[in-house]
Amino acid sequence: MYFLLLQAMRFGDLPGWAVELSRSIHEVILFGNYAAELENCEKGKEVCIFPQDLLWREPLFDQLIANLYQPGEGICPHVDLMRFEDGIAIVSLDSSCVMHFSRVENETRNAQDPPHKVPVLLTPGCLILMWGEARYLWKHEINRKPGFQIWEGREIDQKKRISVTLRKLGRTD
Numbered sequence: 001m002y003f004l005l006l007q008a009m010r011f012g013d014l015p016g017w018a019v020e021l022s023r024s025i026h027e028v029i030l031f032g033n034y035a036a037e038l039e040n041c042e043k044g045k046e047v048c049i050f051p052q053d054l055l056w057r058e059p060l061f062d063q064l065i066a067n068l069y070q071p072g073e074g075i076c077p078h079v080d081l082m083r084f085e086d087g088i089a090i091v092s093l094d095s096s097c098v099m100h101f102s103r104v105e106n107e108t109r110n111a112q113d114p115p116h117k118v119p120v121l122l123t124p125g126c127l128i129l130m131w132g133e134a135r136y137l138w139k140h141e142i143n144r145k146p147g148f149q150i151w152e153g154r155e156i157d158q159k160k161r162i163s164v165t166l167r168k169l170g171r172t173d
């Protein structure tokens with residue numbers, strides 16, 4: 001059982017700080033050390049951190065959700081709602097945590113097999129970009145119950161954690 005103590009959602013025009021944040025994300029993707037990888041976006045998608053067509057859409061994001069988690073609180077495995085377009089960014093703040101990714105169920109997996117989970121360490125300031133397979137074919141979750149937040153054999157010292165998720169609403173027409 002998970003609880004989200006505080007969740008603030010915003011649609012339409014983003015507040016100024018979130019517009020700034022979107023711009024920073026755009027710049028980091030464009031001018032970060034990933035420039036060489038971006039050039040490959042058209043050719044081989046496996047080394048692309050964010051596809052050009054998503055990067056240059058206008059606006060890049062128009063919806064945000066800010067989540068505040070107290071120690072022990074997390075979010076269940078899920079794929080973000082289909083009403084949001086591809087290309088989702090999450091900024092992770094305050095406290096480190098491990099986010100787990102697991103593939104959406106498919107018929108080939110034996111129901112008795114435990115789901116294979118890929119752990120990703122998020123330190124304060126981390127940016128997660130989810131698009132394509134990562135956005136549609138993998139669930140993400142944060143289990144901050146004791147025993148689940150382990151990195152390199154050690155339990156992470158949990159404090160309050162804040163995340164800001166930026167997405168773009170799909171067209172309804």
Ligand SMILES: O=C(O)CCC(=O)C(=O)O
Nearest residue numbers: 065067075080090163165
């Ligand atoms: O808090 C996080 O890092 C994840 C938030 C999330 O997955 C969501 O709001 O859909």
Ligand SMILES: [Fe+2]
Nearest residue numbers: 078079080140
């Ligand atoms: Fe999510």
